[in-house]
Amino acid sequence: MISSNTIQNAYNLTGDRDITKQLEDLRKKIYTQECINAQNEYDLDVSKARNNISNKYYLLADQDFTAAFKVTESYPNCMIDKTEATNLKNGIQPAIDFLNKLIEIDEDVNLKKYSNAIAVYIDAEKVFKVENLDNALVFRLFYHDYIAKQENTLLFMQ
Secondary structure, eight states, X not given: XXXXXXXXXXXXXXXXXXXXXXXXXXXXXXXXXXXXHHHHHHHHHHHHHHHHHHTTOHHHHHHHHHHHHHHHHHOGGGOOOOHHHHHHHXXXXXXXXXXXXXXXXXXXXXXXXXXXXXXXXXXXXXXXXXXXXGGSHHHHHHHHHHHHTOOSSOOOOO
């Protein structure tokens, strides 16, 4: 692929103001479209996260936020405002932390790393109580269901 600069040099048009201006206008349009596309991608990720939060799918929402933040990092010159995503994610961070700890417990139990599973369980219980997750009916039911489904030799007591 031949660049516009190569063609300008080949035909001795590097000093032509009209061509230089048109190339600059084209660059601006391309840049603007990239930013519009990036903003749309970010908005879609945040919208999916909002939907997942309303359905109580906090780990999926966390993945959506990760994708949204990746867009803002990939296009720093577009200056996408990530305040909404940051605030929404901060609002569910305790739930994300708690659910990730439950996943870690499952992994440790499956690997028979019982002492680590117990330590993580104690940590999860602190998050559950400190962040007041026990006041949310959804988490109370989830937590009890999680404990009840344990089919292994390790039994967690409340």
